[in-house]
Amino acid sequence: MDIVVxxxxxxxxxxxxxxxxxxxxLDTEGVKFVLAGYDESAVEQxxxxxxxxxxxxxxxxxxxxxxRTEEVLRASIALGCDKATWVxxxxxxxxxxxxxxxxxxxxxxxxxxxxxxxxxxxxDDEAGVFAAALGELLGAPDLxxxxxxxxxxxxxxxxxxxxxxxxxxxxxxxxxxxVGLQQAWNDPRTAKLPNILKSRKAAIAxxxxxxAVVGHASEAEKFELPAPRTGAKMIEYKTPEEAAxxxxxxxxxxxxxxx
Amino acid sequence: xxxxxxxxxxxxxxxxxxxxxxxxMAPHAAECDKTARxxxxxxxxxxxxxxxxxxVPTDYGGSGLTLFDQCLIVxxxxxxxxxxxxxxxxxxxxxxPILLGGTPEQKERFLKPFCAEYQFASxxxxxxxxxxxxxxxxxRATKEGDHYLLSGEKCFIxxxxxxxxxxxxxTVDSAxxxxxxxxxVVPRSAAGVIPGKDEEKMGHRASSTSTVRFEDVRVPASxxxxxxxxxxxxxxxxxxxxxxxIGALATGIAQAxxxxxxxxxxxxxxxGKLISEHQAIQIKLANMAQAVHAARLLTWHAAWTIDRGAKxxxxxxxxxxxxxxxxxxxxxxxxxxxxxxxxxxxxxxxxLLRDAKLTQIYEGxxxxxxxxxxxxxxxxxx
Numbered sequence: 222m223d224i225v226v227x228x229x230x231x232x233x234x235x236x237x238x239x240x241x242x243x244x245x246x247l248d249t250e251g252v253k254f255v256l257a258g259y260d261e262s263a264v265e266q267x268x269x270x271x272x273x274x275x276x277x278x279x280x281x282x283x284x285x286x287x288x289r290t291e292e293v294l295r296a297s298i299a300l301g302c303d304k305a306t307w308v309x310x311x312x313x314x315x316x317x318x319x320x321x322x323x324x325x326x327x328x329x330x331x332x333x334x335x336x337x338x339x340x341x342x343x344x345d346d347e348a349g350v351f352a353a354a355l356g357e358l359l360g361a362p363d364l365x366x367x368x369x370x371x372x373x374x375x376x377x378x379x380x381x382x383x384x385x386x387x388x389x390x391x392x393x394x395x396x397x398x399x400v401g402l403q404q405a406w407n408d409p410r411t412a413k414l415p416n417i418l419k420s421r422k423a424a425i426a427x428x429x430x431x432x433a434v435v436g437h438a439s440e441a442e443k444f445e446l447p448a449p450r451t452g453a454k455m456i457e458y459k460t461p462e463e464a465a466x467x468x469x470x471x472x473x474x475x476x477x478x479x480x
Numbered sequence: 481x482x483x484x485x486x487x488x489x490x491x492x493x494x495x496x497x498x499x500x501x502x503x504x505m506a507p508h509a510a511e512c513d514k515t516a517r518x519x520x521x522x523x524x525x526x527x528x529x530x531x532x533x534x535x536v537p538t539d540y541g542g543s544g545l546t547l548f549d550q551c552l553i554v555x556x557x558x559x560x561x562x563x564x565x566x567x568x569x570x571x572x573x574x575x576x577p578i579l580l581g582g583t584p585e586q587k588e589r590f591l592k593p594f595c596a597e598y599q600f601a602s603x604x605x606x607x608x609x610x611x612x613x614x615x616x617x618x619x620r621a622t623k624e625g626d627h628y629l630l631s632g633e634k635c636f637i638x639x640x641x642x643x644x645x646x647x648x649x650x651t652v653d654s655a656x657x658x659x660x661x662x663x664x665v666v667p668r669s670a671a672g673v674i675p676g677k678d679e680e681k682m683g684h685r686a687s688s689t690s691t692v693r694f695e696d697v698r699v700p701a702s703x704x705x706x707x708x709x710x711x712x713x714x715x716x717x718x719x720x721x722x723x724x725x726i727g728a729l730a731t732g733i734a735q736a737x738x739x740x741x742x743x744x745x746x747x748x749x750x751x752g753k754l755i756s757e758h759q760a761i762q763i764k765l766a767n768m769a770q771a772v773h774a775a776r777l778l779t780w781h782a783a784w785t786i787d788r789g790a791k792x793x794x795x796x797x798x799x800x801x802x803x804x805x806x807x808x809x810x811x812x813x814x815x816x817x818x819x820x821x822x823x824x825x826x827x828x829x830x831x832l833l834r835d836a837k838l839t840q841i842y843e844g845x846x847x848x849x850x851x852x853x854x855x856x857x858x859x860x861x862x
Contacts, residue, residue, distance in 0.1 A: 417493055
């Protein structure tokens with residue numbers, strides 16, 4: 222089975238984000254980019270399927286600028302992906318999920334794929350648009366919030382579940398299929414040290430983003446950090462009655478929310 | 481032009497070790513410290529990820545890392561737990577004599593099957609009557625035809641209760657002092673190899689330490705490393721290679737102490753403001769940061785020196801000695817920053833002090849490091 226995983230380099234979750242001077246982008250100076258949890262789960266799903274289905278390959282694809290895109294591709298190879306394609310694109314293009322899906326679909330049309338796995342949403346903007354856009358562009362069914370995807374070789378169909386607020390849905394679908402994976406349901410593996418070393422030397426195919434997709438879809442107009450919250454006020458008290466009295470007085474006299 | 485930046489490869493190795501340390505080791509550090517539990521499930525995972533036999537070339541099934549890259553990993557692991565790190569890297573110490581003194585046939589025979597599975601090896605040099613004075617060791621190796629009989633007792637042997645392989649230093653003639661010492665590889669399965677019970681330790685409590693008694697253990701001459709009398713030099717060359725990672729281990733403990741203290745100073749208030757706004761605490765944190773930074777750079781420099789093919793005795797002694805003193809001092813200051821809370825076991829910093837203490841003692845006590853530093857230094861002036 223030819224499995225494709227799409228991954229996106231996103232800032233490390235602990236990053237303290239700064240808005241760039243243009244007010245429309247983030248200052249990425251010194252920011253470390255990593256695979257997001259959603260994408261780690263997608264890679265893990267791909268590897269589990271590969272291990273369960275002899276003769277499968279996992280092809281990891283990412284769209285974006287150097288060096289962050291190359292780094293997440295190498296991280297995916299270290300985890301066990303067989304080959305990688307870097308769709309070279311400026312950060313602004315890659316940050317737009319529709320255009321990123323356009324750039325990646327152009328590559329996938331020429332590459333065999335029975336299944337395309339993505340995180341259900343990106344780890345940075347959490348847009349949740351990419352998988353649906355890619356499915357649309359490839360003319361394949363697409364579904365999000367997926368967990369536990371298996372291949373039924375006898376029936377030649379995928380069987381999987383979708384986790385929704387209403388409960389768990391059971392699905393089946395033929396190839397080709399595009400899915401967005403739920404995060405952390407499958408305890409993504411850690412890359413082994415020898416595989417990390419090998420991944421540094423692995424070949425990565427480099428393809429410039431299709432000129433046709435360098436159009437306009439959506440762009441961030443303005444980034445603003447939320448105003449710092451003013452400190453909470455601790456009420457000093459000796460008894461609960463005293464605490465309640467003081468709270469009522471503050472709500473009435475200072476906050477003026479009680480009559 | 482010297483270059484202090486890490487390559488992308490080094491960053492990814494460090495990131496992997498950091499992830500393992502913070503997600504697999506750190507959550508169990510306090511519990512293993514409290515109960516002195518040897519967390520096999522964590523060590524097994526470390527082995528599976530390639531974190532255990534870092535110095536063994538890939539041809540023999542190890543990770544084949546440079547000393548510099550080993551140090552990057554060891555610092556990250558020690559940040560989460562010094563004791564677990566000691567047990568994870570003890571194989572590097574135990575196997576180094578085979579790497580340095582083994583014939584190609586011995587390396588093939590000992591290292592390959594050893595590295596192919598999750599198992600521990602222990603380095604047996606120290607004895608109850610002498611650690612630093614290694615030349616005076618008493619374990620005897622009596623030659624009888626094509627084999628030796630080993631008898632004697634070793635102590636403070638890391639991982640010994642769990643080890644399947646031992647590198648053992650014994651004397652063929654105690655009158656010869658250093659020149660009588662000879663090294664052997666001894667499997668746990670040999671008759672007469674008797675590890676003692678786990679010692680109760682002040683720190684590094686997730687690690688395991690015991691005596692090992694050798695009662696007329698029959699060792700084939702083909703399992704001797706080098707010739708009779710070459711063991712002392714082999715032990716010293718081994719320690720030249722493994723001393724630097726102890727600097728990295730100490731640096732990891734020190735960095736953890738600094739991080740805890742800095743984060744706490746931004747939460748704790750006294751006299752109406754955060755303690756980080758008091759100059760007394762600022763000076764403390766600034767001094768701690770200098771010590772951590774210097775410890776790391778000295779360790780990196782020693783590793784870089786040795787990776788370039790130099791012996792690095794002076795550099796590695798400076799790194800180990802400075803970093804371990806720094807770790808104790810920084811952990812002490814972290815406790816002081818926490819005040820009374822720092823003295824409580826509920827908070828993480830008192831463990832760091834107990835773990836840091838050992839780094840001043842093992843793999844060459846700091847008194848020995850200073851005498852080595854002085855000897856190397858004075859040689860340049862003589």
